[in-house]
Amino acid sequence: MHDQEKSFGVFFIGAGMMGGSMVRSLIRGNAFPPDQIGCCSAKDGTAEKLAAETGIAVVDFDAGHPPSTNVLVLACKPQQLSALSSTITGGFKDTLLVSILAGTPISKIRERFPTARAIVRAMPNTPGSIGAGITAWASDQTLQPNDATAVATVLGSLGDVIFTKESELDAVTAISGSGPAYLFLFTEALEKAARGFGFDEATALKLARQTIIGAAKLMDESPLHPSELRRQVTSPGGTTQAAVQSFEQGGLHDLVNKATQAAHARSIELSKL
Numbered sequence: 001m002h003d004q005e006k007s008f009g010v011f012f013i014g015a016g017m018m019g020g021s022m023v024r025s026l027i028r029g030n031a032f033p034p035d036q037i038g039c040c041s042a043k044d045g046t047a048e049k050l051a052a053e054t055g056i057a058v059v060d061f062d063a064g065h066p067p068s069t070n071v072l073v074l075a076c077k078p079q080q081l082s083a084l085s086s087t088i089t090g091g092f093k094d095t096l097l098v099s100i101l102a103g104t105p106i107s108k109i110r111e112r113f114p115t116a117r118a119i120v121r122a123m124p125n126t127p128g129s130i131g132a133g134i135t136a137w138a139s140d141q142t143l144q145p146n147d148a149t150a151v152a153t154v155l156g157s158l159g160d161v162i163f164t165k166e167s168e169l170d171a172v173t174a175i176s177g178s179g180p181a182y183l184f185l186f187t188e189a190l191e192k193a194a195r196g197f198g199f200d201e202a203t204a205l206k207l208a209r210q211t212i213i214g215a216a217k218l219m220d221e222s223p224l225h226p227s228e229l230r231r232q233v234t235s236p237g238g239t240t241q242a243a244v245q246s247f248e249q250g251g252l253h254d255l256v257n258k259a260t261q262a263a264h265a266r267s268i269e270l271s272k273l
């Protein structure tokens, strides 16, 4: 159902993986009832699908004017931003804009949305799609208390939230934005090592995958620092110590440092494009 004239608590431009996860989580947590949420997408039907699933409204921008909303979430891909007409983007007046576009600076968003009341730029990560993410955000101004609460609610739908400076978002990207891929890569390496011991594909994957999942859950539930959890499974002269020594001699810490520096440098390059 298309709903052109409604006024919303929160409106999403983009109803894909991240936008959809945020909508589902906001409804599940009773942060907004479905009739206070609206969305739009391009022409692939994601907005209509999300609306049919959740009961939120769809607005078609072809009608020529933007909907009235307290919070606007930009959740399309960065390269899709240019497809939005300036009549639409310039029409969001007195709206708090929350952008989750990777690598798009606040200054660029401000150019496209000159009348937004405040702009927040956030860097989420993929576990956000299941509510287990960590999102850092920055703003171009000090937010009014109501807006700060709205940001905590909207971004909190993806998991944990921290406040940073915009200049720190490239570093956040290098740690938590790209971080899930580092863990997936390590899982792949562990799976390969298991195959090397002769385990079949399914068993190797199960051993590697469940080890990472179990260790993450243990870290989540324990008050101990990861280094202490590591020490607890590392008896002197034991098997784990042999492996940990090998990782350290191989320069694991330096390698992680180098990898995150590379991600950081690339994030800076991309945000200048």
Ligand SMILES: NC(=O)c1ccc[n+]([C@@H]2O[C@H](COP(=O)([O-])OP(=O)(O)OC[C@H]3O[C@@H](n4cnc5c(N)ncnc54)[C@H](OP(=O)(O)O)[C@@H]3O)[C@@H](O)[C@H]2O)c1
Pocket (backbone or CB within 6 Å): 013, 014, 015, 016, 017, 018, 019, 040, 041, 042, 043, 044, 045, 046, 047, 075, 076, 077, 078, 080, 081, 083, 084, 100, 101, 102, 103, 123, 124, 125, 126, 127, 177
């Ligand atoms: N996935 C992540 O973990 C992650 C992490 C950090 C940041 N982000 C950021 O999150 C944003 C969304 O990512 P995603 O993975 O959710 O992308 P996605 O699944 O591809 O969803 C993009 C959505 O934007 C819609 N869209 C495209 N062009 C549009 C337009 N001109 N007007 C209105 N809507 C339009 C798409 O509609 P159609 O389907 O109809 O084309 C779709 O609903 C990206 O900017 C990305 O940088 C994602």
